[in-house]
Amino acid sequence: MDELEFLNNMADIGDIIALQKWAEARIEDMSKYNDFAELMLEMVNQIDTQGIENMVKKAMHRHLSSPDI
Numbered sequence: 001m002d003e004l005e006f007l008n009n010m011a012d013i014g015d016i017i018a019l020q021k022w023a024e025a026r027i028e029d030m031s032k033y034n035d036f037a038e039l040m041l042e043m044v045n046q047i048d049t050q051g052i053e054n055m056v057k058k059a060m061h062r063h064l065s066s067p068d069i
Contacts, residue, residue, distance in 0.1 A: 003033075004060045007040075011053040019052060020044045 010018040021042060026037035036059065043051045051069075 001060070001063055004056055004063060008053060008056045008060065011049045011056060013038060014045055014049050016049070018048075 007019065007022060007057075010022070019040060025043065026033045031037070033049040036055075037052040039055065040052060043055070
């Protein structure tokens with residue numbers, strides 16, 4: 001949840017570089033967030049901060065609904 005809050009804040013302020021670094025690190029690590037990070041990187045490349053905010057808020061909602069995921 002902390003990472004989602006971080007991403008939401010970075011999207012809020014339009015920090016594309018922080019979002020890009022986060023996504024690239026997750027892709028490089030082949031983490032469980034790989035698919036999410038790849039989608040985010042696409043949005044970063046399009047400078048779609050609103051799309052990123054929407055995606056992160058949906059993920060936050062899913063996490064709150066099912067914290068074990």
